[in-house]
Amino acid sequence: MSQGITLNKITKLIGLGFLSDLKALFARKLVKEDFIKFLRKFVVPIASIFLFIGLWHLGAKSLYNTEANYKIEKALTERGQVAADEMKACIASGDVSCQPNTLPSPAQVWGSFQTLLEDHKVISSDKAAFIEKTAALNETRVAEGKDAIVYTGRPSFVDQIFTSLKTVFAGFLLALFIAVPIGVVIGLSKTLRSSVNWLIQIFKPVSPVVWLLLVFMIVKTLTKNSNSDSAFIISFISVGLCSMWATLVNTAMGVSSVDKDYINVAKVLKLGAFQKVFKVILPSSLPLIFTGLRITLSVAWMVLIAIELLAQSPGLGSFVWEEFQNGAIDSNSKIIVAMFVIGGIGFLLDRIMLTIQNMVSFNKNDGI
């Protein structure tokens, strides 16, 4: 019994309340209304995913045909009937050289996904082998005071994911450490709030690209004489600056709109400034701060791809860009794999933030 309650609590907390419905279904405890709820929460979403894949398949097929017809037509007008027939046969045979280049189908994307995983396996075993081979050598090199030899091969797709996560995490922490303290200070003072309001309103809508260029100008100069990883530094700082505004605004709002009753209690008890901030104001604005942080993380993840792409720092963004430049036969489907991975990770990050948000908020409300 108590176990059931905790399971319920946990699934609610992470916003997956339907899991307990599912459990109840298997325990044959569901009455009719529950069954309808289960249909709505579980069956309908899955059905809509299948519907989406179906539509995608049909759309891709029609785009493929359009592109193929265009190719045949072009061969006909430029090089005559024979060339057109050859082109037709070539396309039908599935030859790589003449495939229409368009939106890939779900099956192709799935294939590319598996290729990428295979590729990762190969690369990581290569890397392991390399490290094993150079281990002894590196030991002596380090002993002699020389730099160790490191693996410099091409990163796999999975490596790119982790690089991106590292960057977004660093950017998020930067946003957290800048936006929350400033937000608290701004929230506490009406004068300060109105004085920085304009600045915030102006900087908030600035595009990630501009932030990147700005950070680039500064970091380039600062890191001139050091051999630090400036691409990483530039991209994580840009991500942090782009994404911190939601947290800044929400923190300031939370702090400035603390329930008047709480402030009165603090006044009657004559709490000192420190106690007032840490015992009353911050706890009561935590839910809003976390709402801000949740938006910040999702914005950070969204702009990260664009920033990596522009800053040429490794990660999913540059993966997408390279594939696009590459133009190989499976490049398009790899880009779409990346799209789903980016979306999926974004969703996961949001869930994690939602869970934390639900844990710290004192009015428990089920997130969507």
Added chain:
Amino acid sequence: MSTNTINNDLVTENGIVFPSEVMLDLKHLKKVYPTPKGDYTVLEDLNLQIMKEEFVTIIGHSGCGKTTMLSMIAGLNEISGGNISVLGNHIKGPGPDRGVIFQSPSLMPWMTSLQNVLLGVNQVFPHATKSQRNDIAKYYLQKVGLEDAFNKKASELSQGMQQRVGIARAFAIKPKVLLLDEPFGMLDSLTRGELQDILIEIWNKEKITAVMITHDVDEAIFLADRVVMMTSGPKAKIGDILNINFERPRTRKSVLEHNDYYKYRKHLIDFLEH
């Protein structure tokens, strides 16, 4: 009204003697709220003296300025004219010598009931040891019947239980004056009765001078030594004061059965309906 002053002590009709000391003194109190349509004078030339260990209830029409007056005593609302003194000293802003029980319990929902009470106790008894402070907080929580809910989050308590914590928090800081603004207004009548009993039980023991606003005539009579009636605004002042001469400790039953009960009740209702 029917009070005679002998050696400065306040003696009521059936001989209850209050110590002479004036705890709370409101002199020519005035409150003006600036509004877009010009100044609005809520209170003007309001005079009221409340003795030490006295329980005073305040009734008056909605919007007449009861909350305004109480929050001025608490120091949470600026005084536009006149002054308020506690034991002869003019008040300057809020302070723990005047404990407040608000209409909404105003507990910090992220804290447990014990932490909520401790928030005040820690502030008022900074030199006590941690366990002494814990004991004080627990003592008052027990007094309000929450011995099983020390570690419950305030947000998990019912309205009635939250207001019990509010009562414990107010008494635990041992204020000179206790200010209550319709503390039971949001509760159902059964819970309200329970909390009145709890309040009066603790009060009988601690005898903290109390000023309580209420809309409930029976509550006003049951709890008070004097019921203060305010005139309707604007420019509200004290309209009438009724001494309640029931002996203490009182029970609800003895009060209801008392011959004077309906006389008192009629007096108050006549005032409100005049």
